[in-house]
Amino acid sequence: MTTRRHVLGLGAAVAAGSVLAPTPALADYTTRVDPARGYGRWQGWGASLSWWANVFGRDSTLADIFYTTRWVRYHGSVLPGLGLNVVRYNLGASMWQPAWPGGPRMVASPNLPAFRKMQGYWVNWLSSDPADPDSWNWSNDAEQRAMLRHAHTRGADVFQMFSVSPIWWMCRNHNPSGAADGGENLQDRYQRQHARYIATVARYARDHWGIRFDSVEPFNEPSRGGHKANGRAEGCYIGALPDRPVQQRIIHHLRDELDSRGLGDVAIAASDELSYRRAGYTWTNMATLNTRRLVGQVNTHGYQYDDDGPARSALYDNVRASGKRLWQSEYGEQYEHGLYLAYHVALDLRRLHPTAWCYWQPVDGQITDPATGHRLSWGLLKAVYSFDRTRKAGSLGEPDPYPGTDPYVANKYFVLAQYTRHIRPGMRIIDSGSRSTVAAYDALRRRLVLVTVRGNTPQRVTYDLSRFATVGNVVRRRVTDADPGYRIGRQYAAVPAVPVRGKRLAVDFSANSVQSIEIDNVRP
Known part of the structure; x- marks a missing residue:
């Protein structure tokens, strides 16, 4: 999760140009699709529920749009x-109520709007028993949990819970x-309690919400x-030293807490770093305390816009050598046309080889590029949120959209649908065979x-399918x-079929476009 308004600057433009811009050598080209080289079973596409579901979590139409x-x-x-099937649930760190009547309260950032305050459940440190109503409030976070249920009833089947702080x-x-200086903010004595909190909610969700x-x-x-x-958001720095000892200790505690609650089938995902390069660095250093064996899945965010592949490939090689799953667990940018979105999906699936790919904030507002x-719109669907600190609110749509754009739906929604x-x-x-193409076989x-x-x-692209039997x-x-x-x-528009001739398919592409092609009766 990031609140910075990233701009795809010169480095990213150069990287994007190497894939998307014309060069004489790529005026028309042929790419060979190879079914013998595979990168694993695809788990699916997803998105985080925060912060949009904290406001619109009861909206069944949004649930239909995203999860069917x-x-x-x-x-x-x-x-x-x-048709998203991967749901990332944000285990909140905020709370409106005091620890007990007249007791200490959360200290909120003066810049933290109410819609970004994700409510937690553990009210105070007096009892770790989830059945104790004086220490646990299970009615909190009702809106996000409503969308969690909506997704589940519509067929979403991969659920991940993540903690921002x-x-x-x-x-x-x-x-x-966070801390005033941006440094470590988790009290040492609560490292295990943080793990216990996560495990307790995971067990409660299974028993009471029907969510595994x-x-x-x-x-x-x-x-x-x-x-x-x-x-402007929840967050906590955990990683002061090169070998990330606090992260590693918490992972050891979390494995113990999950196992003690009969949740041995629940994997630990780590560490959701900001970029591919930083994710690789953290994963390498997880070996110092024998921690990598406890991690079932490596998550990374995709905010390294200026990378043309090496950092992605290096992270994939590192994780593959450990025998772990790899997810691109969060991506977002502000260009609603969707060209950069397609570029990054293509590079991720070509170089990073994740088994799932997730967007950060599918319903978000707009800003103006000075x-x-x-x-500039981060969302797939557009919304306006109130930045009031005490009242969370928002409305769907953009009252003053940029000329030529839709007031409710960003064009990149249709790009992602491709x-x-x-x-x-x-x-x-x-x-x-190509950085611009993703290939999948059913x-x-x-x-x-x-x-x-x-x-x-x-451009005309010819797909060489000669390595398939039929x-x-x-x-x-x-x-x-x-x-x-x-x-x-054109927005997810059907276009005429083209013939396959001798296991070669030639397709004409107009400038700045994304095409999805399905071919039936194909055998490796």
């Missing part, structure tokens, strides 16, 4: 449901946004150093899926235009 593949009516449009009273300054968390994550961007007492005057609706859980990601349906992003000139001739295509000029074009 139905066509859903939404403010005058009919949207193709994204220890609950407020475990923090040295009682402020879950597949994994739990005790940290969020723990070594970033930007979590401060005057911050350099260009463009409205991937999520076609590359489905259970498929196998295979080698596409063994049950004998279906090959190709999703390709094109840059700022038209290739059918049933081809379906969908296309979304991702115009950096913010002009609405």
Whole structure:
């Protein structure tokens, strides 16, 4: 999670240009798809529930949009449901009530709006018994839990709980946004209690909510150093020394606490660092206290915009050597056209090889870029949130959208649909031969899926399918235009089929577009 308004600057533009911009050598090109080179079973696509579900968690239409593949009516449009199946639940660190009547209260950042205060459950340190009503309040966080249930009833089947900060009273300054200087803020004596809190909620969710968390994550961007007492979100720095000893101790405690509650099947995910490079550094140093054996899954965020592949590949090689799963657990940026989104999905699945890919904030507001005057939108759907510190509120839509854009839906929603609706859980990601293309194979349906992003000139791409034993001739295509000029074009539009000729498929791409291609009756 990040509250910084990242800008894709010169480094990112250069990296994006190497994939998307035209060069004489890539005017038209052929790429060979290789089913013999695979990168594991695809678990799915997802998003975090905070902060949007803290306001809109009871909205069943949003649940249909995100967690089904139905066509859903939404403010005058009919949207193709994204079919997300991975849900990341934010275990809150904030609380409105005091530790006890007249007792100490949470110290809130003056810049922390109410909609970003994610409510926790453990009221005070007097009792760790979740049945004690004086120490636990299970009615908190009702809105986020409502969307959790909505997702579950609509078929979401991979659930992860993550902690952005220890609950407020475990923090040295009682402020879950961070220390004044951005340093360590978890009290030493509460390292095990932090682990106990996570494990207790995971057990309670299984027994009372009907939610089985597949994994739990005790940290969020723990070594970033930007979590401060005057911050705009919850956060906690945990990682002062090179070998991350506090992180490692908490992971050992968490494994013990999970096992003691009969949750041996729940994996620990770590450490959700800000970038691929930092994730690799942390994972390497997890070996010092024999901690990597306790981690079932490595999570990383994707805010390293200026990397063209090496850091992704290095992290993948490091994690693969340890035999662990790897997720890209959080990505976001502010360009609503979706071209950069497609570029990063393509690079992640080509170089990082995660088994799941998650967007950060699917419902978010807009800001204005002072350099260009463009409205910048982090969300897939647009919203306006109140920044009141005591009352959480928001409304869907943007009352003053940038000219040529939709007031409710960012174009990158449709770009993401090109991937999520076609590359489905259970498929196998295979080698596409190209950085611009993601290839996936559905063994049950004998279906090959190709999703390709094109840059700022038209291009013909020929897919060489000669390494498949048989290739059918049933081809379906969908296309979304991702115009950096913010002009609405085709949005997940069906386009005519093209024939497969001698195990070669030639497809014409218009500039700044993303196409999804499905071919049936394909056998490796």
